Amino acid sequence: MLCADISHFYNDESSAPETFTGCRFFPVLTNQQGKLDAAAIEKRIIRKGDIHFAQPKMISVTQSTEYGTVYTPEHLKEIALLAKKHDLYFHIDGSRFFNAAARLKCSLKEISTDIGVDILSLGGTKIGMMYGEAVVVFNRQLADHIRYKQKQVMQLASKTRFIAAQFETLLTEDLWRRPALHANAMAQKLCKGLSQHRSVRVTMPVEANVVFAILPAHLIEPLQQAFPFYIWNEATNEVRLMCSYDTTEEDINAFLTLLNQLHNT
Incomplete structure (x- = not known):
């Protein structure tokens, strides 16, 4: 194989x-x-x-x-x-x-x-x-x-x-197209928000429903307490942020708001 x-x-x-x-x-x-x-x-x-x-x-x-x-x-x-x-x-x-x-x-x-x-x-x-x-x-x-x-x-x-x-x-x-388009759109919204954050770097083209980004190390754990996500590469602090059929715009906004709050404290 x-x-x-x-x-x-x-x-x-x-x-x-x-x-x-x-x-x-x-x-x-x-x-x-x-x-x-x-x-x-x-x-x-x-x-x-x-x-x-x-x-x-x-x-x-x-x-x-x-x-x-x-x-x-x-x-x-x-x-x-x-x-x-x-x-x-x-x-x-x-x-x-x-x-x-x-x-x-x-x-x-x-x-x-x-x-x-x-x-x-x-x-x-x-x-x-x-x-x-x-x-x-x-x-x-x-x-x-x-x-x-x-x-x-x-x-x-x-x-x-x-x-x-x-x-x-x-x-x-x-029918599959509706939830798929929604999940993809939420990933695009998340990518746009992260890209405006100077301490975050999006590492992969966002083409489906996932965003890969490098976050400041000290922000990862407190973010995970509110939004479970996977650390893709612990050496570089690259994380995988998945969006799905039931991810809402409110979810994306809440994640970005918390990211900003943690960064400013």
């Missing part, structure tokens, strides 16, 4: 993918925006056919990325063509796939089937579902076996109709 060196399931899943699949993960260095380039991936596709070397079989990208940046359809198409060239499957980790589509102002189809994706992990909870994720298999050869794999890895839940009903509603008339 070829994936980004910052990939969530490479770094943060307690080796679950390796445990269940028996695959070896090959991390590929991303560019400064956390995206994989086709050229960088191809450099890692080496020694195919060599019995002494782990053989690549899949490329996986995250959309939107772990840094909250978004692959364009053209960028994804380049990777899809590379996968086809080397007889590899193409997988998208789409826990925030809806936010990416909202950013691109495109349909879900335009960044999945239209570019040749084989498998899509489609997130539901981050867009507002109570629970449930979906594995969407577009490759017909793989689709024939997916039901058995679902059962074998203990993912066949009872009463799956309650998961399906949520997805059906979410996908009807593109």
Whole structure:
């Protein structure tokens, strides 16, 4: 499996993918925006056919990325063509796939089937579902076996109709677009407010529903007491500030107000 060196399931899943699949993960260095380039991936596709070397079989990208940046359809198409060239499957980790589509102002189809994706992990909870994720298999050869794999890895839940009903509603008339656009807009508002603060530096382009920023070290803990957030890099005091479908403008204003108050005390 070829994936980004910052990939969530490479770094943060307690080796679950390796445990269940028996695959070896090959991390590929991303560019400064956390995206994989086709050229960088191809450099890692080496020694195919060599019995002494782990053989690549899949490329996986995250959309939107772990840094909250978004692959364009053209960028994804380049990777899809590379996968086809080397007889590899193409997988998208789409826990925030809806936010990416909202950013691109495109349909879900335009960044999945239209570019040749084989498998899509489609997130539901981050867009507002109570629970449930979906594995969407577009490759017909793989689709024939997916039901058995679902059962074998203990993912066949009872009463799956309650998961399906949520997805059906979410996908009807593109209902997903409304919460995705809202979350993205809240991230933009937060970014604008932080950018006006001289002691704060936004470190990544804000393209989906997350803002990465370096905060003054002494402000992080008191801010976390009121607004739980994740410290991305403790060495540089870079934090990850997530916005969601239920983030309000009042939430953003309250965060910025507290930041100013703490800075001035």
